[in-house]
Amino acid sequence: xxxxxxxxxxxxxxxxxxxxxxxxxxxxxxxxxxxxxxxxxxxxxxxxxxxxxxxxxxxxxxxxxxxxxxxxxxxxxxxxxxxxxxxxxxxxxxxxxxxxxxxxxxxxxxxxxxxxxxxxxxxxxxxxxxxxxxxxxxxxxxxxxxxxxxxxxxxxxxxxxxxxxxxxxxxxxxxxxxxxxxxxxxxxxxxxxxxxxxxxxxxxxxxxxxxxxxxxxxxxxxxxxxxxxxxxxxxxxxxxxxxxxxxxxxxxxxxxxxxxxxxxxxxxxxxxxxxxxxxxxxxxxxxxxxxxxxxxxxxxxxxxxxxxxxxxxxxxxxxxxxxxxxxxxxxxxxxxxxxxxxxxxxxxxxxxxxxxxxxxxxxxxxxxxxxxxxxxxxxxxxxxxxxxxxxxxxxxxxxxxxxxxxxxxxxxxxxxxxxxxxxxxxxxxxxxxxxxxxxxxxxxxxxxxxxxxxxxxxxxxxxxxxxxxxxxxxxxxxxxxxxxxxxxxxxxxxxxxxxxxxxxxxxxxxxxxxxxxxxxxxxxxxxxxxxxxxxxxxxxxxxxxxxxxxxxxxxxxxxxxxxxxxxxxxxxxxxxxxxxxxxxxxxxxxxxxx
Amino acid sequence: xxxxxxxxxxxxxxxxxxxxxxxxxxxxxxxxxxxxxxxxxxxxxxxxxxxxxxxxxxxxxxxxxxxxxxxxxxxxxxxxxxxxxxxxxxxxxxxxxxxxxxxxxxxxxxxxxxxxxxxxxxxxxxxxxxxxxxxxxxxxxxxxxxxxxxxxxxxxxxxxxxxxxxxxxxxxxxxxxxxxxxxxxxxxxxxxxxxxxxxxxxxxxxxxxxxxxxxxxxxxxxxxxxxxxxxxxxxxxxxxxxxxxxxxxxxxxxxxxxxxxxxxxxxxxxxxxxxxxxxxxxxxxxxxxxxxxxxxxxxxxxxxxx
Numbered sequence: 001x002x003x004x005x006x007x008x009x010x011x012x013x014x015x016x017x018x019x020x021x022x023x024x025x026x027x028x029x030x031x032x033x034x035x036x037x038x039x040x041x042x043x044x045x046x047x048x049x050x051x052x053x054x055x056x057x058x059x060x061x062x063x064x065x066x067x068x069x070x071x072x073x074x075x076x077x078x079x080x081x082x083x084x085x086x087x088x089x090x091x092x093x094x095x096x097x098x099x100x101x102x103x104x105x106x107x108x109x110x111x112x113x114x115x116x117x118x119x120x121x122x123x124x125x126x127x128x129x130x131x132x133x134x135x136x137x138x139x140x141x142x143x144x145x146x147x148x149x150x151x152x153x154x155x156x157x158x159x160x161x162x163x164x165x166x167x168x169x170x171x172x173x174x175x176x177x178x179x180x181x182x183x184x185x186x187x188x189x190x191x192x193x194x195x196x197x198x199x200x201x202x203x204x205x206x207x208x209x210x211x212x213x214x215x216x217x218x219x220x221x222x223x224x225x226x227x228x229x230x231x232x233x234x235x236x237x238x239x240x241x242x243x244x245x246x247x248x249x250x251x252x253x254x255x256x257x258x259x260x261x262x263x264x265x266x267x268x269x270x271x272x273x274x275x276x277x278x279x280x281x282x283x284x285x286x287x288x289x290x291x292x293x294x295x296x297x298x299x300x301x302x303x304x305x306x307x308x309x310x311x312x313x314x315x316x317x318x319x320x321x322x323x324x325x326x327x328x329x330x331x332x333x334x335x336x337x338x339x340x341x342x343x344x345x346x347x348x349x350x351x352x353x354x355x356x357x358x359x360x361x362x363x364x365x366x367x368x369x370x371x372x373x374x375x376x377x378x379x380x381x382x383x384x385x386x387x388x389x390x391x392x393x394x395x396x397x398x399x400x401x402x403x404x405x406x407x408x409x410x411x412x413x414x415x416x417x418x419x420x421x422x423x424x425x426x427x428x429x430x431x432x433x434x435x436x437x438x439x440x441x442x443x444x445x446x447x448x449x450x451x452x453x454x455x456x457x458x459x460x461x462x463x464x465x466x467x468x469x470x471x472x473x474x475x476x477x478x479x480x481x482x483x484x485x486x487x488x489x490x491x492x493x494x495x496x497x498x499x500x501x502x503x504x505x506x507x508x509x510x511x512x513x514x515x516x517x518x519x520x521x522x523x524x525x526x527x528x529x530x531x532x533x534x535x536x537x538x539x540x541x542x543x544x545x546x547x548x549x550x551x552x553x554x555x556x557x558x559x560x561x562x563x564x565x566x567x568x569x570x571x572x573x574x575x576x577x578x579x580x581x582x583x584x585x586x587x588x589x590x591x592x593x594x
Numbered sequence: 595x596x597x598x599x600x601x602x603x604x605x606x607x608x609x610x611x612x613x614x615x616x617x618x619x620x621x622x623x624x625x626x627x628x629x630x631x632x633x634x635x636x637x638x639x640x641x642x643x644x645x646x647x648x649x650x651x652x653x654x655x656x657x658x659x660x661x662x663x664x665x666x667x668x669x670x671x672x673x674x675x676x677x678x679x680x681x682x683x684x685x686x687x688x689x690x691x692x693x694x695x696x697x698x699x700x701x702x703x704x705x706x707x708x709x710x711x712x713x714x715x716x717x718x719x720x721x722x723x724x725x726x727x728x729x730x731x732x733x734x735x736x737x738x739x740x741x742x743x744x745x746x747x748x749x750x751x752x753x754x755x756x757x758x759x760x761x762x763x764x765x766x767x768x769x770x771x772x773x774x775x776x777x778x779x780x781x782x783x784x785x786x787x788x789x790x791x792x793x794x795x796x797x798x799x800x801x802x803x804x805x806x807x808x809x810x811x812x813x814x815x816x817x818x819x820x821x822x823x824x825x826x827x828x829x830x831x832x833x834x835x836x837x838x839x840x841x842x843x844x845x846x847x848x849x850x851x852x853x854x855x856x857x858x859x860x861x862x863x864x865x866x867x868x869x870x871x872x873x874x875x876x877x878x879x880x881x882x883x884x885x886x887x888x889x890x891x892x893x894x895x896x897x898x899x900x
Binding site: 039040043044045048049124125126127128130131132133134135136137138140150151152155158159162163166167169170201230231232263264265266268269270350353354355455457458501504505506507508509510 | 649651655659705723740775
């Protein structure tokens with residue numbers, strides 16, 4: 001097996017909005033950068049599926065000054081209970097309360113919010129991306145939401161990613177695409193100092209030595225039978241970080257989509273947007289049960305992202321036998337003009353290929369495992385994890401939910417911290433034993449290829465079935481424990497029999513997936529333990545055996561580590577610095593906004 | 595409609611690191627509701643225990659990475675409905691990595707030279723006033739996802755040791771992308787000079803692109819003609835090239851074999867009459883006896899490489 005040694009200052013793992021932002025910034029700062037991307041920059045991962053590019057209504061003033069003022073205000077607020085200006089207060093309440101269920105650092109909300117308002121828009125069109133304008137030449141966002149679109153809603157992420165792709169490829173940054181970083185390497189000090197990389201196209205192995213490592217592997221993974229993640233997303237970043245001692249948090253706050261296509265299978269990622277439409281109408285999607293009766297009008301709820309409410313209402317339908325989690329219910333836009341919908345949204349033009357008469361008519365849907373609010377825990381001012389040298393960018397972190405804007409901001413912060421470390425620290429030597437162990441793991445898979453056994457994709461699909469049965473919406477301790485037992489079975493009875501179909505070094509996806517399986521098992525294990533630990537329901541985390549939201553006792557992160565196969569949990573209170581929810585316990589299902 | 599309960603898939607297999615010649619493998623796949631070609635490929639991969647090489651990421655016509663040839667036509671596998679009998683092959687005109695996965699890296703390097711972004715000295719701060727009417731042409735073209743399904747439908751300039759020789763003939767996908775920026779009123783790059791390098795004036799064989807774009811772009815009317823008009827004040831004059839053959843490019847030995855008709859393909863699978871031959875300047879080609887060899891003789895795309 002070919003192996004090369006490579007050396008760089010900053011290793012960026014991941015090629016979406018966060019990874020591109022980090023790589024371009026570190027490159028601009030003069031560091032040598034290597035990007036390792038499991039899929040292709042801007043074309044895989046969560047970025048190409050993003051619907052909108054969101055900013056907010058302007059706050060007047062120059063960014064550097066506002067940023068300094070905000071930080072000074074934040075520092076002062078640590079000792080003096082200062083009132084937050086109304087505009088900022090709304091921002092915190094919406095982002096912290098509605099989007100993050102009060103499990104987010106509110107100073108981070110201010111920092112990222114300000115950057116998104118002041119700086120993100122200029123970055124968007126700098127290289128010629130075009131945010132749809134009206135005939136007067138103003139960005140098209142008729143309801144003042146500043147949810148802009150590139151080409152159409154549903155394709156904005158692709159176009160942003162594509163624009164970044166060309167920028168990275170033309171920048172001189174070293175790039176390895178369709179190459180998977182499968183193990184982070186640590187030095188004698190325990191610091192992250194590189195990664196082992198397997199190039200899928202030719203099977204070559206690369207031991208990459210770096211002085212800073214930035215993980216930017218995104219916020220969604222194909223861990224369940226139905227999921228929004230792209231083909232390659234297998235929680236590699238989360239698993240690798242946990243293995244070298246990083247902490248993870250909020251893993252139980254897993255989002256679901258209630259309105260993704262039920263068929264054909266490949267189109268389970270086709271999203272029928274339930275939120276406020278950019279088309280100027282006040283009408284939104286309507287959900288229909290198996291008999292065609294409307295059971296939910298999304299516009300009846302005063303919230304920009306009605307995703308959790310959709311799940312609550314669907315749960316009631318499933319309980320009554322009027323829908324299944326994987327079909328038998330429908331999403332449509334009967335009150336929205338079909339032509340307007342088609343001209344502003346990407347998904348309706350898929351309809352005529354199916355069995356629909358018109359693009360606003362109800363389409364059969366199923367739920368999908370979507371993004372996780374959870375991820376690796378980091379210092380949100382530096383993006384450094386508990387492992388020195390290991391930084392993160394974007395929603396692979398447990399500090400935020402996602403979005404191209406937030407991911408891009410994180411990339412800048414991570415790059416600055418990573419380059420500072422490059423300038424400060426001398427490189428450590430790679431540990432030959434770690435490299436040897438990685439080589440042996442690959443060699444062991446290859447040497448047994450072709451033997452009678454179970455292919456990695458079968459094991460992956462088994463894990464996805466387990467998650468689908470017991471770790472989706474509406475969880476119980478019984479179901480979660482059953483899933484843990486089933487995962488144990490996978491480890492003990494399927495893993496030893498896992499065999500690759502071929503030992504070719506060319507595009508051997510069996511080999512990549514054999515590595516994925518270990519990561520998926522570890523991460524699902526942590527997700528389940530986190531879900532068991534949170535004995536309440538919050539946002540998309542619904543425990544049937546604890547059907548209440550407890551704002552007195554549960555404004556806490558569930559922080560997870562995993563060492564030698566053992567998950568350890570600690571609860572860390574989340575400071576509600578500027579805004580807080582009403583204390584007390586509320587009925588989760590009865591209160592749509594809980 | 596007469597959709598069969600069972601889909602018969604004839605899958606192209608070729609691993610340049612292990613195989614002397616390509617072969618076709620037969621699979622029966624049960625039909626599922628509204629099934630796409632990608633669903634059938636995934637079924638084979640997941641359920642019929644065959645780790646063939648194919649590329650896809652999103653499944654919903656965003657990533658542009660699942661282009662293949664189905665029954666002789668270039669398609670996106672996630673978008674194309676299944677047919678009862680499907681021969682699935684890699685996209686033509688790109689070197690094969692393995693089975694259905696092709697290598698587009700040479701294309702992407704070439705694409706970067708066409709300045710695939712808006713070049714301007716002093717971009718204003720957002721939001722620039724930009725009436726949609728001025729942006730409409732560029733905006734509509736931006737729906738191109740560079741899947742290269744169109745690139746696979748036209749004769750290419752030639753084959754070199756690195757793959758396709760794109761000089762002076764960038765192919766339709768690159769020209770669409772180029773036109774998207776050339777038609778952007780904000781752009782200040784020297785587009786006429788780039789257009790000449792990309793072969794905008796030379797590309798006339800637009801008839802074979804009708805209805806091929808999975809995003810529904812009319813490549814001649816929306817991209818080529820407006821770009822020619824804006825940059826050179828010239829109309830698009832269609833012409834048909836004599837050579838209609840397309841080639842599969844085998845990496846490793848840098849061999850190529852000529853496109854076959856379905857009947858020829860069938861006879862190939864049945865009899866295994868594919869014969870390796872040496873072709874000057876290329877390496878090995880896999881050719882058939884009879885008509886295909888004549889087709890090979892007519893292939894300017896290959897002949898030009900020697």
